[in-house]
Amino acid sequence: MPVPVEWYKWVPDQITAEDYERLPEDFCRSIEVIDGHMVKCESPSRVHNRVAYNLTTAFKAGRKPEPCLMVEGDIDVRFSDVPLSFRRPDVVVYRCIPDHERLYSKDTLLVVEIISPESSFKTDTVEKKAAYADAGIPVYLIAFLNAAQDGVEKIEEYWLSPSGTYQLVQLHTRRLTMANPVPLDIGFAQLTQP
Known part of the structure; x- marks a missing residue:
């Protein structure tokens, strides 16, 4: 129609x-x-978009052939059809599914939200963190831009605990280094490069 x-x-x-x-x-x-x-959703800043793009690119480069993983930026991750509920993380790592299929949280392995100092703080650190945990997404990264918005201040890495809540497992302050679900080692300066 x-x-x-x-x-x-x-x-x-x-x-x-x-x-x-x-x-x-x-x-x-x-x-x-x-x-x-x-x-x-508010329109993001140029620095926000640059960090999202560079993280997406780095995760794509770090993928291994098996298991098959996909990396996208700014796409719907559906929690439920009735009632309709979904979020649009800045970066998503998920199990390979056919392009015509809708992405659900059950196939999502990692989500990233990028927080600007003047916006989205409560939404990303409380509401989305609870929603992603409730949806069973194993890893949640929150990247905090500094007050001048010229770079990344820190990245908090959360993993889903057996109780179904996120536990902070690493606070990254100069580099984002992780082994799973995608190996990654990237300096914060690289995240803001055009």
Whole structure:
């Protein structure tokens, strides 16, 4: 069914997966949906985008042929269809699935959120951390940009515990070095390079 020119007039307070499929693609890239309620995402800074791109590139370069892993930036990770719930992490590492299939949290191994000092702090450190843990995503990285937004201040590395909550396992302050799910060793200066 084609999208009406004034599509925003028919969008209900609580949307379904079918409603979401009818929304314009460019609008869909600017929202997340939690229990059917749309949440508008702020436009990120250039430094934020650069860090996301460089992390995505580094994770892609570090992948091994087996098991098959994919790395994407800024894509929907679906938690549930009813009620519709998904987030759009800045970087996602997930098990290979066919391109036509929707990405669910069960196939997601690692997510990254990048936090600017003036925005998203509570959302990324509390709300998304709880949602990703509840969805069973094994690894969550939070990259904090410094106040001047000219670089990365620190990266917190969380792993899902047997109790289903995230435990801080490493605080990275100059380099991000990890072995799983993708081997990675990259300096913070490299993360902000154009």
